[in-house]
Amino acid sequence: MLQKINLKAFLVAVLATVLTLLLVLIGSRRLQNFDAALVAYLFGTLFAIFGIVYRYMVWIQRPPTRLYFKSSFRILFSKDFLYYLRYAIKDFFKNIVLQDFILKRGKKRGISHLLMAVGCTIAFSITFPLTFGWIHFTLDPVSGLDPNLEPIYTAHFFGFDVMHFPVKSFVGFLTFGALNWCSLLVIIGASYFLQKRLKDPGLIATQTFEGDILPLLLLILVSLTGLGLTLDYEFMKGQTYEFMAVTHAFFVIVFLVWMPFGKFFHIIQRPAQIGAHIYRKVGKQLGMQVCKHTGKEYATQLHIADLKKLTRQLGFQLESKNGQSLLEYSPEGKRDLVAIAHLKARQESGTYFG
C-alpha cells in the first residue's frame, strides 16, 4: 500500500521542479540554446530534483533532524553570524571538500572517495548546466570560415558570452575533455570500493546489492559509457555513435532516477555534519553536563536538555516518577546502573550466581 504522501514535502518538491523548469526556460533563452538531443537527460534530472527535494523535506521534518536543522540555523544566524559563518566555511572545506574524516578512516579509502567525489562534482557542474541549456558553445563565424585562421569557440552561460578560446588549445583540451577526466577519476575510485566490497568479510556480511553494489556499478557504467562516446568520435569515426549514446543515456537516467532513493542521497545529507559540529561548539561554550554516577563531564548541557525533549517527543519516558532523567547519566554511568541493579537483584535472591 502506498504510504501517505507528505503534503508539505510534495508541495516544496513541485515548487523546486517548476522553478528548475523556469530557470531552464530563462537560461536557455526560451529553449533557443536548449539541445533537443538532451531532452531525456532533462526529464531524468527533473525527476531527480523532485525526488531529492521530496525526500529531503520528509527527512528534515523528522524530530531529531529538525532539532539539528533548526538549532544550527538559529546559531548561524545569531549575533555571532560572522564567527559561525567563518567556522562553517572552514568546516565545509575540511570535511566536505577535503573529506578529512574519511581519510582518517583509511588512506586508500579516503583518496578513492575523494576521487569519486571530485569526479562526480565536476561532472555534475558541467552536465546539469549543459542539459538545462545554460551552457552552450558556438564557433566564431569569422575564424570558422577562413581556413587560414585558427577556429575560435565562444562559451555562453545563460545566453551571455563568457569566454573565447581556440579549439586546439590547452583550454579547449581541458574544456572538451573535462568529462573524460571526471570519468577516469570516478572509475578509479569506484573500482577500489567495488573490489573492497567483494573481498572484505565485514562488508560482505552487511552490504546489500541495491544499497552498496548497485551505486558503484552505476558510477562505473556511466563513466565507461561516457568514455565510449569519446572513443567513438576520436577513433571509430562515429560508427557506433547511436549505440554509445543510447547506452550512456540509459545508465545516466537510471543513475538520476535512483539518486533520491539509494546511497547517492548521502551527498545531500552530508552537510548536516557541519550543523552537528556547530551545535557541539556552541554547547561547549554554554557548559558541560556532569554524570550523576561517575562525576565526569560527558556531553554538553545543551545536548542533554534537547535530548530530554526529543526522547519525550518520540514517546520514550526515560524519567523516573520523581523527575530524574536517565539521560543525566553518561554511557559509562548507565552501564554501571545496569550492573548495580543486577547485583542488587542477585543479592535479594540470596545468591550471587544461579
Add this chain to the structure above:
Amino acid sequence: MHHYYKLQEEFFVDMQRCIGCKSCEAACAECETNGEESMIHVNYVDRAVTIQTTVQVCMHCDDPVCANVCPADAITKDEFGIVHTANTSRCIGCSNCVMACPFGVPKKVEHYDLMMKCNMCYDRTSVGKKPMCATVCPSGALFYGTREEMEKMRPNSSPVNQFVFGQEVVKTKVNIMMPKGSTELKIF
C-alpha cells in the same frame, strides 16, 4: 549469506560472572564488521569501593532508542532483530545515539567522526557462527546458544529481556540472566 543466521540461538549475559579479564575486548576487535575496533564495554562499577566489573554488549532493543533519535537515518534494525552499527555514509557523528541509549552502548569514535557499536558479530552470526566475545569468555558472563543449553547450564536462573528505565519498559533481543522466576530488571 544471511540465510544461515540461527534464530534459535540467543545471547545471554550474566554480568555478575564478569571477572574483568577483558578477553572479550580483545576478541571483539577481531570482528570484521568493526574495522578492528573493540565495541564491547568492560568497566569497573565503582573502583574505590568494589572490584565489581560489568560487561555490556548491544542489547538489540525491539524499538531501539538509538535509531529513533538518529537525525541521519543511519541506524537500522534487520529482519533478525539485529540493530546495526551506523551506516558510515550517513552517520554525521552527532552522538545522539551515544547519549540516548539506555544501556550506554554506542561509542563515538571522534577520529572518524562516526558512531560505532556492537552488531553481534554479524559477519559471524549471519553464517551460523557465535559472536567473538561469547566464544572466549572464560567465566560464563557471556554465552551464545539455545535456551535449552542455557537452562541446563543455569537451572537456578531465568533469562530476562525486559528492562525498566524510569517509566519506560525496554524489550531487547539479548537476555540478562536473573534469579529464577524474574521477569524484568528495574534499572532506574
